[in-house]
Amino acid sequence: QKEVEQNSGPLSVPEGAIASLNCTYSDRVSQSFFWYRQYSGKSPELIMSIYSNGDKEDGRFTAQLNKASQYVSLLIRDSQPSDSATYLCAVLRSGKSTFGDGTTLTVKP
């Protein structure tokens, strides 16, 4: 079992729709969770971090964490073509970040 698992995708949504990205992790001790966005040929950039159960909103992005279910999700509202990218879920443990394989999102105009 991988430490961090994501829906492999690809995920395609129409412009203006809600995109939902999911991630599960195996280590219950993990405390810090992150979503990174990576455009093709570029390095990742942080878009959301979440540390406690519940929802965290930042603009069009909402991260959700459920530690009991070991589940993290990212919702993107009013999706735009510029949101088309690969989204990486990351879990921090013992000072090291472990990344999922990523979910590729395509937002169609």
Add this chain to the structure above:
Amino acid sequence: GAVVSQHPSWVICKSGTSVKIECRSLDFQATTMFWYRQFPKQSLMLMATSNEGSKATYEQGVEKDKFLINHASLTLSTLTVTSAHPEDSSFYICSAHGFGGSEKLFFGSGTQLSVL
């Protein structure tokens, strides 16, 4: 946010040569930096943790004699791929945690290495 600068952005080299990649933290001091490798359509794989003033910690399966890491100052870490071969062709990315022990990772722009 914290700025991490990585050079070069891309490099093409002949098989058997060595390539050095630099990673600098521009507006903060990074006692620890991380080096990742990413193959096409795959995720980031941690290669090693670079520690200022001490030896790097390599992940299982990563050859420390092939991927030399030097972290001589609080703002600079270098990765040297020695005797590069075509299978070493990949996207190499460095990163560091931000100010004051922040848990957020900030990435360099990456280096695309192509070994002919």
